[in-house]
Amino acid sequence: MKPKIHGKDLYKVFGDDVTTALDLLKARQSKDEIFAATGQTVGVRNVSFQVAEGEIFVVMGLSGSGKSTLVRMINGLITPSAGEILIDDINVASCSAEELRSVRRDKVAMVFQHFALFPHKTVAENVAFGLKIKGMKPPERRARAQAALEQVGLGARGDSYPDELSGGMQQRVGLARGLASEPEILLMDEPFSALDPLIRSDMQQELLELQRTLKKTIVFITHDLNEAMALGNTIAIMHDGEIAQIGTAEEIVGSPADDYVAAFTRDIDRSQVFAAASIARPADPVDLATDDVTCAMTRMEEMDVNAVHVVDDGKLTGIISYQAANAAHRDGLELKDALEEEFPAATPECMLNDLYPLAESGLPIALMDEKGKLTGIVRPQDVFHQLTATEEKE
Structure with a gap:
């Protein structure tokens, strides 16, 4: 089956001497060596991946691993220095501005770590804000916002204000805002990391329950291995801008690709990874x-x-x-x-x-x-x- 998202040979260098840095990257010099030689910062190097339609693809890594750069390349917020990102048949790395707007309007929505809710707007108004920007008429956007709130269990809180909600509820509003545009793809950049552990666990389960119904294509970014194992159909572990391993939770824990992955997964609770x-x-x-x-x-x-x-x-x-x-x-x-x-x-x-x-x-x-x-x-x-x-x- 053709992938919904396909990243091919992706590189991202931040700086004004990209060509030199790319040559050094392809010569297998390290991020630190390239920075010392050129002053350029390597965000992503030689990354390829595929995301199937309807799966949760988790990109996991520590700070500086390149995971957030990667997810921002998927919706064109960051342009790759080399390589392609295909969403269906559209290469968002090189498409026109009009095509990119179409992708963002019709195919992709993003849910961030910080809720970024407008405190002076009601919950429903926050959820409908993106629809308003798109020019949707008030009755339709209110109906769409209400439907999204129902999906995340907040149907009765549309007239509340953000400061009247708990942190978990506010994050659900952020998720509803992403769902309201009815995207084919949800990009979620550490959406639960600001929540306390119990609420975070609840949100993970709610996302899985929601996914059973919606069957969206989800790219989920996290620095938490347990969260990755709990959510991901497929997991990509990033290290120093590269993907160290892609696989299922069982494959990564059972057969780590290298010492880095093995060290990372050593303390994982295997009883919650392996199925009967x-x-x-x-x-x-x-x-x-x-x-x-x-x-x-x-x-x-x-x-x-x-x-x-x-x-x-x-x-x-x-x-x-x-x-x-x-x-x-x-x-x-x-x-x-x-x-x-x-x-x-x-x-x-x-x-x-x-x-x-x-x-x-x-x-x-x-x-x-x-x-x-x-x-x-x-x-x-x-x-x-x-x-x-x-x-x-x-």
Whole structure:
């Protein structure tokens, strides 16, 4: 599928001797070496990326890493020194002023870290301000502002003033202002970093809930790795103007590209990064219609598990432990007489931290899809092995 946003071979140098700095960049000199030689500041060097339509693409990095420069190049606030930024088929790095205005009007909205709300305007007036600038008539912009406020849970606060709202509410107004223009793309530059941790976490969850409905293409900038892991479908980690690694949270934490990324992710809570599917094994259940307890014991020995799931006509009906199967074999009982109908189960998308209480049973955890079909199993020991993988490498 064609990307919604495509950055190609991007460079940004701040100063009046860009050509010399670019030559030194392409010769692999460092930012500090280039500054010492030319007085030019390197913001972004040799960056390429793609953002799929409808995904949350998180750009994460520390101060000075180039992340804010990158997001401002996407909507043309900063012009690249070299390279292309394509939004659909429009290269915002070299398009005409009229095309750039069209992109900003119809395709892209930006939500900033600081709320920048007008204190003398109501919440609804703040949300509608951009629409007013575009020349939209009052009834339409009021309706559009109200709809955006409803989306962020502030439908009843349109006539309030900013100083009557909490910090989290004010940030929601900023988000509503971005949504009011009905953009295809939302650029969010550290929008939650000024909020206290609890409100910040709430806003992250609200954004995810909103995204399930709106399915916008979102580029989200943050310096917080936990925030990046919580929000990003795809995460780009920047360092000294370059992208050190692009991937999913599981790919970045599980297979860091270099020592910088490894150091950055070392203390991350792996239980909130890895899903059950990442450590799943084939289920290989026994069938109530064709198998017996001897077959069940053999299957457990082959799989190196202490219990095996049982299906009947393709439907998961229970689990049988090795101890119960052995006792049933000794007493001449059938498979159906020895199975337990209650067993630990989860979805493949379930995070490992949610598997802790299920793993305490000691039984393999059944992974079931939305139709109740058994898709795999997770052994309790595999949960703890994944969580200690970093310690073992060290």
